[in-house]
Amino acid sequence: xxxxxxxxxxxxxxxxxxxxxxxxxPPANREKAARLAQIGSELSSMYGSGQYCxxxxxxxxxxxxxxxxxxxxxxxxxxxxxEGWREVxxxxxxxxxxxxxxxxxGAQSLGFSNVxxxxxxxxxxxxxxxPKELDRLWSQxxxxxxxxxxxxxxxxxxxxxxDTVPQDQPIPAHLLGNMWAQTWGNIYDVVKPEQExxxxxxxxxxxxxxxxxxxxxxxxxxxxxSLGFEQLPxxxxxxxxxxxxxxxxxQCHASAWNLDDQEDLRIKMCIQxxxxxxxxxxxxxxxxxxxxxxxxxxxxxxGSANDxxxxxxxxxxxxxxxxxYLKQIGLIDEIPDASNDIGMxxxxxxxxxxxxxxxxxxxxxxxxxxxxxxxxxxxxxxxxELREKYQGVQAPVDRDDDAFDPGAKYHVPAxxxxxxxxxxxxxxxxxxxxxxxxxxxxxxxNRCSIYGSEEAGTALNKMLEMGMSEPWxxxxxxxxxxxxxxxxxxxxxxxxxxxxxxxxxxxxxxxx
Ligand SMILES: [Zn+2]
Numbered sequence: 001x002x003x004x005x006x007x008x009x010x011x012x013x014x015x016x017x018x019x020x021x022x023x024x025x026p027p028a029n030r031e032k033a034a035r036l037a038q039i040g041s042e043l044s045s046m047y048g049s050g051q052y053c054x055x056x057x058x059x060x061x062x063x064x065x066x067x068x069x070x071x072x073x074x075x076x077x078x079x080x081x082x083e084g085w086r087e088v089x090x091x092x093x094x095x096x097x098x099x100x101x102x103x104x105x106g107a108q109s110l111g112f113s114n115v116x117x118x119x120x121x122x123x124x125x126x127x128x129x130x131p132k133e134l135d136r137l138w139s140q141x142x143x144x145x146x147x148x149x150x151x152x153x154x155x156x157x158x159x160x161x162x163d164t165v166p167q168d169q170p171i172p173a174h175l176l177g178n179m180w181a182q183t184w185g186n187i188y189d190v191v192k193p194e195q196e197x198x199x200x201x202x203x204x205x206x207x208x209x210x211x212x213x214x215x216x217x218x219x220x221x222x223x224x225x226s227l228g229f230e231q232l233p234x235x236x237x238x239x240x241x242x243x244x245x246x247x248x249x250x251q252c253h254a255s256a257w258n259l260d261d262q263e264d265l266r267i268k269m270c271i272q273x274x275x276x277x278x279x280x281x282x283x284x285x286x287x288x289x290x291x292x293x294x295x296x297x298x299x300x301x302x303g304s305a306n307d308x309x310x311x312x313x314x315x316x317x318x319x320x321x322x323x324x325y326l327k328q329i330g331l332i333d334e335i336p337d338a339s340n341d342i343g344m345x346x347x348x349x350x351x352x353x354x355x356x357x358x359x360x361x362x363x364x365x366x367x368x369x370x371x372x373x374x375x376x377x378x379x380x381x382x383x384x385e386l387r388e389k390y391q392g393v394q395a396p397v398d399r400d401d402d403a404f405d406p407g408a409k410y411h412v413p414a415x416x417x418x419x420x421x422x423x424x425x426x427x428x429x430x431x432x433x434x435x436x437x438x439x440x441x442x443x444x445x446n447r448c449s450i451y452g453s454e455e456a457g458t459a460l461n462k463m464l465e466m467g468m469s470e471p472w473x474x475x476x477x478x479x480x481x482x483x484x485x486x487x488x489x490x491x492x493x494x495x496x497x498x499x500x501x502x503x504x505x506x507x508x509x510x511x512x
Contacts, residue, residue, distance in 0.1 A: 286314020
């Protein structure tokens, strides 16, 4: 109704945000809208209650099979778990197909051609331009990803044999330490440099110094305080959940909340006392500080400049958890010299760079599905084409005709758009660089920590408090001086590792 009404630019922006606010908009018809809601909850619950059940009747939850995927080095067993978990998705397919149809009807009633156009249209540029922008960013990362892929495939070939890991083909998807082969940090032991690397053991340091869950959160808060951000409110400490409560089930997946859109900030986590979780706490607090920074914006502007920004903020801070910082807060005694950086960079790359093509392909698949470019009988085929094209991984066994492998990833049945995570992985390095420049850190990017820099904090806060009141390009300019997303910082951050990888790969055939 309001599409053609003449209003000022600011009102138009708010109307557009309102119109694009739903992920899967319901059709106007009440019965169809009710059916769409029912499908949504059924798909979520199929995933949430999903289990892998063995022939003897014992069943494993996703948490349990994921732990196996992370730690087992038995290719046959990994394959059993990999295939087993994907069984949960088979019955989702007819519901998913029906949902696509209903969602598209809803999108059309708002003036979009389909849900794909609605999703691609949320980035302050024409919906058809946005995928080209993503391709551009990916092309900046691709050469480094290929070097990493080449080394990892070679090492997996040494470990499992080249029959299992053919050196001229995509990597079988069950061997990378993660159910979806989306982060590879769990196989660091297989692919790490042979030379001994001194990498700070944060988990051990936390233990040695008697940090409990609360102390870990306090330490993370103090990072933000050192940048000049106001301390978290008293209610944060009273109302957050830091530990898994006794005697009742909770969703342990870490999350951050602002309950009243003002000061009622909380996180919900079952904190493990590890270095990895220490990072996650910073990630979650990043959400809280962002939420608080834009709380005075009009309601529709209280949000992330684009959806990648919110996920990127805490990670940006976590990139400053460097040995230099760990020494400053007394968690380690000595900063290992730069020759040890390859080990640390490898760990970061296995998680963050390995993720990037996965973060890209999930919505490449969904955009084609939602726009009807691919028919339901080809959904799974397209999924694996994209997995091969971008990630260079392949299904370890031929997939059955009724397989619906995308459904085995939470964000597909739950309808959470995924491009935000791709963007966040690009943006966090770009933000880190901008903040290090502002903080006056002149060393290599991977050794920089902005801890204690109020200048960096002020610059960051300027961007955060804009919320989504202006196109994200303006928020970007506020912090970085340029309106463009740019993945070239990744090459700079990982430069020492790239040199090392190229040396390792010089007699190998790379690519797939
Ligand atoms: Zn997050």
